[in-house]
Amino acid sequence: MYSKDTIAAISTAVGDGGIGIVRVSGPEAIKVVNKIFKSYGKKKGLTEADTYTAHYGHIIEPKEEQVVDEVVCLVMKSPRTYTKEDVVEIDCHGGSIPLQKILELVLKVGARLAEPGEFTKRAFLNGRIDLSQAEAVMDVITSQTEAGLEIAMDQLEGGLSGQVSEIRQKLIKLLAHLEASIDFPEDEIEDFTIDEVGERVAKIIEMIEKLLATSKRGKIVKEGVQTAIIGKPNVGKSSLLNAMLQENRAIVTDVPGTTRDVIEEVINLDGVPLKIMDTAGIRKTEDEVEKIGVERSQKFLKRADLILLVLDAHQGITEEDERIINLVTDKDTIIVVNKTDLTSNLDLDELQERIDNVQIVKTAATERVGIKKLEDLILEMVFAGKVKATDQTVVTNMRHKEALEAAHENMLTVQETVGQGLPADFVTIDLKAALEELGKITGNTLGEDIIDQIFADFCLGK
Structure with a gap:
């Protein structure tokens, strides 16, 4: 879904500061940075470095061997990195000039400039996090209160993903059993009674409603x-x-x-x-x-x-x-x-x-x-009297809320269909629709164009 080239960007905020970071990710990340890095003393280059190690030295202009800045390079090798690719973070002085100069050199020797949110997008596409966790990254960055940060961190750690996945698993099991009974009526597949199907559908509706009930507080x-x-x-x-x-x-x-x-x-x-x-x-x-x-x-x-x-x-x-x-x-x-x-x-x-x-x-x-x-x-x-109820997963994202509402409507239709005693074929149609809506939250069933739009709203370097 994306090119395997090596990307780079400045990952710290604009303005003067003690430290600035240029982040590089991709299959050639270590080789690219090694071309412009000169370690202190006679130590080995970055290409021979172990993962999770820090290396002190200088960034140099390769042709003239002119020192650009004194830096520490952090080497992190795939797959145990933020993007599940090789990553190098160049910690330099935080002024805009050294940061920009180092970025220009990294781009000059083989990387390309990352798009907004591309590091997090790669983490999602490589399966390290799902889409709701990826969106929580920006919520962490932009949180204005401790409560907002707690909720964002819960989502980043998979709080919402876990609950949505649990609901989807219940849907999948119910759907698989119903479809098996339709496709293989001659086999001895245990039939659900109407009451059993109704109970399982009611439980799923209850779980969705519990999440939706948090959306008002989450938005606030x-x-x-x-x-x-x-x-x-x-x-x-x-x-x-x-x-x-x-x-x-x-x-x-x-x-x-x-x-x-x-x-x-x-x-x-x-x-x-x-x-x-x-x-x-x-x-x-x-x-x-x-x-x-x-x-x-x-x-x-x-x-x-x-x-x-x-x-x-x-x-x-x-x-x-x-x-x-x-x-x-x-x-x-x-x-x-x-x-x-x-x-x-x-x-x-x-x-x-x-x-x-x-x-x-x-x-x-x-x-x-x-x-x-x-x-x-x-x-x-x-x-309404529930001021600090942050001990549970809270839905804060409008996209997530809309998907939950659509899934809820589908399940209410399923409940009505079951209540009318209609054949299993009718039940499975809306079960599949609910499953697809829930998949939009985690990114399982979302189109590439929508995913691109979500990450386009991220800051550069994240």
Whole structure:
């Protein structure tokens, strides 16, 4: 499915650093690097090195024998490597110039530049990991919280693969038995009773549903909760953001309309990435710059998962507040009654009666009063009381969720077919369809074009 040439790329992030890594993989990896590596002293070259050994020396320009950088080369021989091919990692100084120069030399003496994600793709194609594990690599790299990292590592270590494989094995056994009874009716193949088939189908449906039930939490832990702080000017939106961040990120003044654009920050809330957007105060204005900020605020409001509507306890509800309240009637909303350290002119009971199914929290953001209660309420709304349930495999990938949903639909059809007492031929059609959908998760039944697209989203060098 892929060429057996030798590939190379810079595997460390762009920018200056203490160490940079150029990774080389393929059948000629060791020979290629050996052409430009000169070991310290009179030691043997890399081609005679044992696997899992480190070699100190210099990368040299082969024609002029000019030293490019002082390096350590790590030699790892197939099949016990990341790609199951020969791999050499050149650890050099982390500046962009030495890294680029070394990469250019590696390409010059026989390697080609790797495509995005090609090292991980080779690990998948060579059978070291399945597709769900490969996708988990990027989840590990991009995780924003410890909970996100734990879930990604569980998938990388085969947590999801194992459960999907278990379901597929149950499907295969059921399918094989049914097909055998169809193809060889004259042989003495033990028949399932309708009840036995129904029980096995119900068990498979239960296993799929258990995985699907984790997908909402998985999406939240991976992608975060888009949370918009909205309200009229000068009610304390920026003070609330600063209090939740525990730093002065937004400018706070007594002048209405100070925030003229959307400020975005990520807060780690007990393992949940909360993507907070402090929006410009929503009001009618003739100021062109502020007007653009208000328009952006309204756009963010539409796409937000959760709304924090800030009201001023001292001022009470004004006409501007009324207009904003009407904008969030169909959204998950927490009303934050701010400035409760001042005299209150707001009837909370009346407010609760007016707006159905809304939670109200009292705060004094500048004093950080009520912030912990607000954060607890957010977590309660997000996970319905199950905040830290990370002790099981969690589905975080939309592609995986869609495949599970399709397999679930197929199995429900199987259940209906069995219940109607239809012949085994009808049952096997949807069993095969469910099997194919589950295979898309691990890569067993996925087309090469889709696989290429998945790895195209990876970073270069991974």
